[in-house]
Structure formats: structure tokens, C-alpha cells
Amino acid sequence: MFVPKQALFDKRALNYPLGVHIYDQIKSKENIKIIETSGNKIKSIIENGDGENFYKKGKQTLVVGIKTKGEFQTCKPSAHYQLPLVSGCMGQCEYCYLHTQLGTRPYVKVNVNIDEILGQAEKYMASRPNDITIFEGAATSDPLCVERYTQALETSIRFFADHPNGRFRFVTKYNNVEELLNIDHRNHTEIRFSINTDKIIKAYEHHTASLSQRLKAAGKVIAAGYPVGFLIAPVFVYDGWQQEYEQLISNLKDSVSTNPSHLFFFEIITHRYTPRAKSIITEIFPNTTLPMSDEERQYKYGQFGYGKFVYPKENMNDIKSFFQEKIPFYFPESEIKYIV
Numbered sequence: 595m596f597v598p599k600q601a602l603f604d605k606r607a608l609n610y611p612l613g614v615h616i617y618d619q620i621k622s623k624e625n626i627k628i629i630e631t632s633g634n635k636i637k638s639i640i641e642n643g644d645g646e647n648f649y650k651k652g653k654q655t656l657v658v659g660i661k662t663k664g665e666f667q668t669c670k671p672s673a674h675y676q677l678p679l680v681s682g683c684m685g686q687c688e689y690c691y692l693h694t695q696l697g698t699r700p701y702v703k704v705n706v707n708i709d710e711i712l713g714q715a716e717k718y719m720a721s722r723p724n725d726i727t728i729f730e731g732a733a734t735s736d737p738l739c740v741e742r743y744t745q746a747l748e749t750s751i752r753f754f755a756d757h758p759n760g761r762f763r764f765v766t767k768y769n770n771v772e773e774l775l776n777i778d779h780r781n782h783t784e785i786r787f788s789i790n791t792d793k794i795i796k797a798y799e800h801h802t803a804s805l806s807q808r809l810k811a812a813g814k815v816i817a818a819g820y821p822v823g824f825l826i827a828p829v830f831v832y833d834g835w836q837q838e839y840e841q842l843i844s845n846l847k848d849s850v851s852t853n854p855s856h857l858f859f860f861e862i863i864t865h866r867y868t869p870r871a872k873s874i875i876t877e878i879f880p881n882t883t884l885p886m887s888d889e890e891r892q893y894k895y896g897q898f899g900y901g902k903f904v905y906p907k908e909n910m911n912d913i914k915s916f917f918q919e920k921i922p923f924y925f926p927e928s929e930i931k932y933i934v
């Protein structure tokens with residue numbers, strides 16, 4: 595569970611029941627400093643310094659605010675729209691996908707106007723009455739790490755359970771799923787676990803749950819009947835990568851084999867980085883061993899208007915054939931949603 599050193603409350607957040615609820619929880623904790631502020635002063639309050647200190651201080655800060663813009667961003671290929679419950683994360687993964695967009699905002703921000711956010715989701719669903727509309731809850735965060743403060747996932751799972759043409763999904767590297775197990779989710783929420791080889795998690799995914807904790811949590815949500823997916827990401831090519839990723843898939847099978855008929859969804863994302871992410875990573879993790887040699891990569895333009903360095907075609911072909919063979923071998927009932 596995230597225990598910040600400081601909690602910044604946007605004054606507007608205290609007009610909402612969830613804002614007050616979080617305030618009451620935080621004020622009972624001795625070691626968390628509470629600061630009330632206005633939305634545009636957040637960055638200046640998180641003391642500036644060199645990149646590393648600003649990042650570390652940001653990572654120890656919880657911001658309680660509101661989502662001001664009504665529209666949601668789209669979210670391909672994972673969903674139709676992002677569901678903006680939380681942004682940022684307590685984790686310190688060196689290759690975090692948030693570096694590019696949230697590099698200057700490393701704090702965790704929870705939006706307490708959840709009824710307004712879900713009301714906006716309702717409008718999107720109403721505009722597509724004959725189709726299923728999917729919302730992604732982890733596009734800019736890992737919302738499970740603050741769930742005990744917000745219950746935002748619980749509220750959203752209940753909300754989508756009541757909407758026949760709405761689906762909710764989120765992905766996590768944490769394991770505190772207990773509060774979600776008894777919810778009547780009606781199969782409208784898919785919980786995915788982001789996993790990687792033990793070696794990669796230990797080397798790069800600081801302040802997250804271990805692989806075995808994630809697999810145990812996956813077993814619990816499977817037993818609770820949730821649709822479950824696994825995001826294997828980011829996949830690296832290194833000496834012995836095939837053996838280690840096969841071991842991972844085999845371990846996964848052993849951990850979830852209590853329910854072999856469960857249909858699992860897999861998403862496979864290879865390692866990539868933007869020039870901006872690389873400069874942030876090398877600033878906040880000066881001793882990083884992440885492979886980011888531009889000459890060994892191919893530059894590709896993405897959907898958000900900026901380019902990134904991805905593995906070259908030969909590596910991509912190897913990765914695709916590997917997972918297309920191994921996943922059906924260990925999980926014949928599964929579906930691979932994409933390999934990118």
C-alpha cells in the first residue's frame with residue numbers, strides 16, 4: 595500500500611465526499627504531512643532540485659484533486675477510452691511507460707470527482723448504444739496501489755457491472771486485490787497482471803509486488819470469476835531470453851492451473867523508449883543498465899505523434915513467433931490480443 599510522505603489536497607477536492615474520506619484517512623496517520631493547495635501550485639510545492647530528487651520526492655507525494663476536463667482520451671489498442679481515475683504510480687520501474695507523458699509529474703494524483711467521471715463514461719456508452727465500449731483504468735497509472743484510499747476500482751467495477759454495454763479493464767503490478775474479490779462484477783471487468791521474468795522484475799521494477807505475489811493475486815481474482823489477462827511487458831531480447839520467458843509462461847501455468855478452463859487474454863509488448871523517456875531515465879537512474887542503444891533499434895512513429903525506438907524487424911519477428919508458439923502450447927484456451 596502506498597504510504598506517502600506528503601499529501602497535497604486541492605481545495606476543490608474537499609467539496610467531494612471521496613476527497614473528505616481520503617482527508618480523514620490521511621489525517622489519522624502520523625507521518626504524512628498534509629498541505630492544502632490550489633491545483634496549479636502542485637509542482638512548486640514538490641520541492642525542486644535535480645531530476646533524481648524531484649522524481650523521488652514526487653514519488654512520495656499523493657495529490658488529491660479533481661479531473662477538470664470532461665472528455666476522455668482514446669486508448670488504443672487496449673480500449674476505446676481511458677478512465678481517468680488516477681494518474682502516476684508509487685512504483686519506480688526504470689522503464690515505466692509514464693516517463694514520456696508524466697515525466698514532470700511523478701506524483702500520484704487521485705481524482706475524487708468519480709461520479710462526474712463515471713457520468714462522462716455513461717455518455718460515451720450512450721453514444722454507442724449498439725456496441726460495447728471499453729474503458730481502461732490504468733492508462734496513466736497503476737490504480738491498485740492507491741485503492742485502499744480511493745476505492746475507485748471497487749466503485750468502477752460496481753458501476754460497469756450495471757452497464758450491459760460497458761466494460762472496464764485495468765492492469766497492475768501490485769497484489770492487494772482482497773477488497774475486489776467479493777464484488778458482483780458480472781464479468782464486465784477484466785483484471786490484468788503485468789508480469790515479466792524474475793530477473794527483469796528484480797533489476798528494473800522497484801517498489802512493486804514480486805512475481806510470486808502477482809501470480810498469487812492472479813489466482814485469487816481467477817477464483818473470484820473475473821476475466822483475467824496477462825501483459826508480458828516489456829519483453830527484452832538478451833542472452834537466454836527464450837528460456838527465461840518460457841519459464842515465466844510455464845510458472846504462470848502452474849500458478850493458475852487450479853482453473854484450466856479459464857479463458858486468459860495475453861498482451862505482449864516489447865521494450866521501446868522515446869528519446870524523452872531515455873533522457874529522463876538516464877537522469878533519474880544514472881546507473882541504469884536498461885538497453886537503450888539507439889543504433890540497435892529502429893525508429894518508429896506512434897499514434898500519439900511522437901516516435902520511439904523499437905526492436906528491429908528481425909527481433910520483432912523472433913519475438914512474435916516465440917510467443918505465438920509458446921502461449922498456445924501452455925494455454926490452449928487463451929487468446930493473444932496483440933504482440934507489439
Ligand code: SF4
Binds near residue numbers: 683734
Ligand atoms: Fe510505471 Fe506501472 Fe511501474 Fe507504476 S507499476 S512505475 S505505472 S510501470
